[in-house]
Amino acid sequence: MEAKSYQEVNEEILRTLGRPRMRFIITVSLLALGTLIGAACWAYQIAHGLGVAGYVHPVYWIIYLTNFIFWIGIGHSGTLISAVLYLFRAKWRTGISRSAEAMTIFCVFIAALFPVIHLGRSWIIYWLLPYPNQRTLWINFQSPLIFDVFAVSTYFTVSLLFWYVGLIPDLAVIRDRAKGIPRKIYGLFSLGWVGNHRQWHHYGTAYLILAGLATPLVLSVHSVVSWDFALIIVPGYHDTIFAPYFVDGAIHSGLAMVLILLIPLRKIYKFEKFITIKDLESMAKAMIVTGLFIGYCYGMELFMAWYSGNRFEKDMILIRLLGQYRISYYLAVICNIAAPLFFFSKRVRTNTKSLFTVALFVIVGMWLERYFIVLGPMAQDYDPYNWGSYFPQPVESLITFGSFCFFFFLFLLFAKFLPSVSIAESKEDMEPPIRLREEER
Amino acid sequence: MAIQQGLVGVFIYLDDVLRAISKLNGGGITIKNVYSPVKSPEIIEAMEAKPSGIRPVSLIAGILGGCSGLALATYAHLRWNLITGGKPILPWIPWVVIFFEVLILIAVLSTVAALLIKGRIPRIHYGKGGYRPTFTGDRFGIEVYGGSSELGKARAIMKESGAEEIDEI
Numbered sequence: 001m002e003a004k005s006y007q008e009v010n011e012e013i014l015r016t017l018g019r020p021r022m023r024f025i026i027t028v029s030l031l032a033l034g035t036l037i038g039a040a041c042w043a044y045q046i047a048h049g050l051g052v053a054g055y056v057h058p059v060y061w062i063i064y065l066t067n068f069i070f071w072i073g074i075g076h077s078g079t080l081i082s083a084v085l086y087l088f089r090a091k092w093r094t095g096i097s098r099s100a101e102a103m104t105i106f107c108v109f110i111a112a113l114f115p116v117i118h119l120g121r122s123w124i125i126y127w128l129l130p131y132p133n134q135r136t137l138w139i140n141f142q143s144p145l146i147f148d149v150f151a152v153s154t155y156f157t158v159s160l161l162f163w164y165v166g167l168i169p170d171l172a173v174i175r176d177r178a179k180g181i182p183r184k185i186y187g188l189f190s191l192g193w194v195g196n197h198r199q200w201h202h203y204g205t206a207y208l209i210l211a212g213l214a215t216p217l218v219l220s221v222h223s224v225v226s227w228d229f230a231l232i233i234v235p236g237y238h239d240t241i242f243a244p245y246f247v248d249g250a251i252h253s254g255l256a257m258v259l260i261l262l263i264p265l266r267k268i269y270k271f272e273k274f275i276t277i278k279d280l281e282s283m284a285k286a287m288i289v290t291g292l293f294i295g296y297c298y299g300m301e302l303f304m305a306w307y308s309g310n311r312f313e314k315d316m317i318l319i320r321l322l323g324q325y326r327i328s329y330y331l332a333v334i335c336n337i338a339a340p341l342f343f344f345s346k347r348v349r350t351n352t353k354s355l356f357t358v359a360l361f362v363i364v365g366m367w368l369e370r371y372f373i374v375l376g377p378m379a380q381d382y383d384p385y386n387w388g389s390y391f392p393q394p395v396e397s398l399i400t401f402g403s404f405c406f407f408f409f410l411f412l413l414f415a416k417f418l419p420s421v422s423i424a425e426s427k428e429d430m431e432p433p434i435r436l437r438e439e440e441r
Numbered sequence: 442m443a444i445q446q447g448l449v450g451v452f453i454y455l456d457d458v459l460r461a462i463s464k465l466n467g468g469g470i471t472i473k474n475v476y477s478p479v480k481s482p483e484i485i486e487a488m489e490a491k492p493s494g495i496r497p498v499s500l501i502a503g504i505l506g507g508c509s510g511l512a513l514a515t516y517a518h519l520r521w522n523l524i525t526g527g528k529p530i531l532p533w534i535p536w537v538v539i540f541f542e543v544l545i546l547i548a549v550l551s552t553v554a555a556l557l558i559k560g561r562i563p564r565i566h567y568g569k570g571g572y573r574p575t576f577t578g579d580r581f582g583i584e585v586y587g588g589s590s591e592l593g594k595a596r597a598i599m600k601e602s603g604a605e606e607i608d609e610i
Binding site for chain 1: 453454455456457474475476477478479480481483484485488490492493495496499503510513514517518520521525526528532535536538539541542543545546548549550552553555556557559560561562563564565566567572574576577578579584603
């Protein structure tokens with residue numbers, strides 16, 4: 001990092017919180033419109049029933065489940081970058097951790113909307129909570145759906161608190177430089193932080209513990225999501241490899257989304273000092289590993305279908321390779337495994353345009369991967385008489401579109417009103433001001 | 442009761458702050474607060490801070506949380522004792538997930554609560570006392586209280602250590 005003093009760090013990062021320009025207002029308005037279109041489709045679905053969402057027996061909830069897994073997965077790299085890399089003292093996380101954490105919160109929030117959307121009667125979502133009703137009917141604690149409720153709500157709470165705790169000293173910085181109503185708002189959320197030795201001491205310990213507690217969640221949450229499928233005795237779902245397969249895919253897509261968000265952010269806000277090419281390159285290197293592991297998982301699915309001698313598994317794989325949904329499979333292979341291989345070239349992984357392009361490929365590929373994993377086994381299980389054919393309809397497609405708009409809408413608001421690079425951690429990475437050193441200069 | 446007055450010394454350099462802390466401690470003057478714009482392990486060490494009490498809170502709360510998750514699941518399954526999927530009424534293996542998730546959740550909530558209590562936040566009147574907005578910028582501060590003779594000594598130490606300015610509180 002090239003900033004010279006603590007004050008310069010403050011000024012450079014807080015520069016982004018100025019008055020919004022017209023381009024920003026137009027972009028945010030368009031994204032809000034896209035979100036409203038998605039919300040209107042959801043309202044239409046509630047009014048007319050789930051039949052409008054292209055459900056064909058036995059294929060239900062496909063796009064909603066796909067989106068749920070996709071968005072939860074994207075959120076993973078936020079925790080990976082903020083917590084896991086913090087424990088490993090990886091310096092390259094400093095410039096990107098705050099945005100990655102914010103991305104996690106927005107993703108998990110959007111993901112949590114999809115089970116509500118696919119319920120049909122969304123207003124009875126609270127039936128999933130562990131409370132006794134008048135017939136003493138309790139939820140089943142051995143159901144993977146209840147695991148999901150616990151896992152996702154824990155993940156969201158932990159991510160939100162971890163992000164907020166990291167923000168407190170930065171909010172105090174903004175508070176001390178703001179005037180009028182913004183000063184009151186930032187003052188409220190900074191909780192009267194003054195940065196004395198006692199606060200920093202306990203803050204450091206608490207942050208480390210939070211990072212340690214958040215780290216196992218990186219592995220657990222998507223494992224739990226994968227067990228929604230792996231615990232069902234349906235060929236294509238009932239795989240022991242699903243947990244690492246899902247977790248790796250989650251990190252892969254999450255890193256890609258961080259690149260998609262940070263490359264424009266870095267350019268627009270001139271954050272080259274804080275988000276360096278080396279940081280982006282480190283993410284590209286991580287994506288090579290996650291991409292190769294996805295390749296291993298795809299290969300292992302094919303191998304186990306052959307090696308297990310299970311006829312239904314073998315048929316399911318043949319349907320995946322040659323059936324009506326094969327295009328999504330091959331596109332996923334190209335986008336998730338082949339595209340990140342370009343990162344072996346230093347020229348590709350140090351060029352922001354090529355980084356952005358490959359990241360886009362990965363995002364498309366990961367969505368398609370979730371799509372064929374959910375759809376294939378559900379559409380064609382043991383009994384051919386029971387098979388169905390599915391194609392997305394406008395309602396669920398527009399709800400998906402709305403979810404993307406909502407995500408970028410939330411992220412833009414975050415980047416405008418909160419520091420998108422951690423001020424406190426950027427300062428920690430600098431040499432402290434020492435008189436002796438100054439005099440030597 | 443004697444009226445306690447205070448001083449706050451503002452510093453630019455970390456080594457000056459550390460020197461002042463050492464001299465003030467040596468002179469028997471109690472330092473109430475040392476402000477810094479960044480977490481400084483050197484300042485925390487100089488202030489001889491004990492290991493944070495947050496750690497045992499997180500550990501105990503986590504274990505209790507995990508156990509309470511298990512207790513809730515046990516109670517619910519005993520109240521509605523229907524065999525599902527051929528599994529026993531109390532299926533311990535799947536409940537590892539419930540135990541783990543509730544453990545993490547309660548440990549995190551307790552850690553944050555402990556941070557608020559130990560860090561004495563939220564505080565409404567944060568601007569009173571020796572705090573200056575520059576302490577979130579690029580300045581360090583030392584806040585001391587005492588009688589007039591102690592404050593005179595403290596002022597001299599801070600000045601000698603390189604304080605940029607010294608204000609009365």
